[in-house]
Amino acid sequence: MTPERATEKRLIEIIRRAAARGPGVRVGIGDDCAVLEPDPGGLLLATTDLLIEDVHFRRRWAEPADLGWKSLAVNLSDIAAMGGRPRWALVALACPEATSVEEAEAFFEGALALASEHAVAVVGGDTSASPRGWIVNVTLLGEAPRAPVLRSTARSGDVIAVTGSLGRAAAGLALLERGAAPAGIPADTLADLTAAHLRPQPRIGEGRWLAAAGAVTAMIDLSDGLATDLGHIAEESSIGARVGLDRVPVDAGTRAVAPALGCDALAWATGGGEDYELLLTCEPGAFARLADGLLAATGTRLTAIGEMVPAADGVRYTDAGGREVAVGPGFEHFVTGRARG
Ligand SMILES: [Mg+2]
Structure with a gap:
C-alpha cells in the first residue's frame, strides 16, 4: 500500500491536533492570529530559527521526529540564553510533495515531545509544499526574568564559564556524516554523541537558575561554537577574552571518537557548534557559588575556562603552557556557512 501523501489540508489537520490550549492562550490555532496573555508586567x-535540508541537516540521517525536536530545541536554547521561560511556539513546515502523512505526523510528534517537557504550547503554524527538501521555521515566544541576561554586559575581569561539555554535537555530526561506526567505540557512546547532534537538550532550567542567581554578567547559547560565540560576547561588550584551551571541558566519548575519525576533539569543542550549552561571564568572586549551586539545582556542571580582559588585549586562546594557539571560526554549514543566532 502506498503511504498517504501529506497534502496541505492533511498537514493543517495535523497542526490543529498538535496545537494546544494552555496557560496564557486566549485564542489558539484557528483564527487569524493566536491571542496570548503574558504575565502582568x-x-x-x-526568537526564530530556520532549518533547511542540506544546509543544516540531511534527510539521510535526520528522521522527521528528530527535525521536529531540533527545530524547537534551537529556539528554546535562545530563550535559555536570556534566562527566560519559553511559552508559545509557531511552527511552519514546507516539505516535498512525496512526504507521507506519517512523516509529517512524526515531525510534529518530535516537536511536541520537547514542547511538553518545557510547558510550551504550539499556538499556530503554516505549511506548504516545497520544490526541494524540507524547510522548517519555528518562532518561539517566552517571558524574561526582571533583568534578561544580555551578550553586551560582560566586564573586564569577569570569569568565562560554560555548562556541560563541548564538542559532542560535532562528534555526533561527524559520525552521522560518516555513516559506518568506527571500530572500538562502545555503542552507547556512539548513541550519546549522535543524540547530542540530533536531539540537543536546551539548558532552560540552567539558564533560569543562572539568571536568578545574580552575578552572571552576560550569557549566550553555543550555537556556532565557542570561538564564534565568545567573539559575540567580546564584540558586543567591547572587551577582550583569554581562554585556556586545557580548561575547556571535553567528555571522554568525544575524546575517544575524534582519533577514530582522524579529527581533533579540541577543534570540535572550540569550533564545532550546535552544542547548545550556555556560555556566560560572571563576577570572579561568584564563580564557586554559581558552580556549586547550578550542580545542586540542575545536575549540570559549570566550568571556568578563562576571563574577560581589556579590549586592547583582544580575544586569545592559550595552551597548558601559556602559549597562544590559533583557534578556527565556528561551525560552517554544509552549503552556506551561514551563522546561526
Ligand atoms: Mg543564540
Whole structure:
C-alpha cells in the first residue's frame, strides 16, 4: 500500500491536533492570529530559527521526529540564553510533495515531545509544499526574568564559564556524516554523541537558575561554537577574552571518537557548534557559588575556562603552557556557512 501523501489540508489537520490550549492562550490555532496573555508586567522574548535540508541537516540521517525536536530545541536554547521561560511556539513546515502523512505526523510528534517537557504550547503554524527538501521555521515566544541576561554586559575581569561539555554535537555530526561506526567505540557512546547532534537538550532550567542567581554578567547559547560565540560576547561588550584551551571541558566519548575519525576533539569543542550549552561571564568572586549551586539545582556542571580582559588585549586562546594557539571560526554549514543566532 502506498503511504498517504501529506497534502496541505492533511498537514493543517495535523497542526490543529498538535496545537494546544494552555496557560496564557486566549485564542489558539484557528483564527487569524493566536491571542496570548503574558504575565502582568512581564517582558516578552521572541526568537526564530530556520532549518533547511542540506544546509543544516540531511534527510539521510535526520528522521522527521528528530527535525521536529531540533527545530524547537534551537529556539528554546535562545530563550535559555536570556534566562527566560519559553511559552508559545509557531511552527511552519514546507516539505516535498512525496512526504507521507506519517512523516509529517512524526515531525510534529518530535516537536511536541520537547514542547511538553518545557510547558510550551504550539499556538499556530503554516505549511506548504516545497520544490526541494524540507524547510522548517519555528518562532518561539517566552517571558524574561526582571533583568534578561544580555551578550553586551560582560566586564573586564569577569570569569568565562560554560555548562556541560563541548564538542559532542560535532562528534555526533561527524559520525552521522560518516555513516559506518568506527571500530572500538562502545555503542552507547556512539548513541550519546549522535543524540547530542540530533536531539540537543536546551539548558532552560540552567539558564533560569543562572539568571536568578545574580552575578552572571552576560550569557549566550553555543550555537556556532565557542570561538564564534565568545567573539559575540567580546564584540558586543567591547572587551577582550583569554581562554585556556586545557580548561575547556571535553567528555571522554568525544575524546575517544575524534582519533577514530582522524579529527581533533579540541577543534570540535572550540569550533564545532550546535552544542547548545550556555556560555556566560560572571563576577570572579561568584564563580564557586554559581558552580556549586547550578550542580545542586540542575545536575549540570559549570566550568571556568578563562576571563574577560581589556579590549586592547583582544580575544586569545592559550595552551597548558601559556602559549597562544590559533583557534578556527565556528561551525560552517554544509552549503552556506551561514551563522546561526
Ligand atoms: Mg543564540
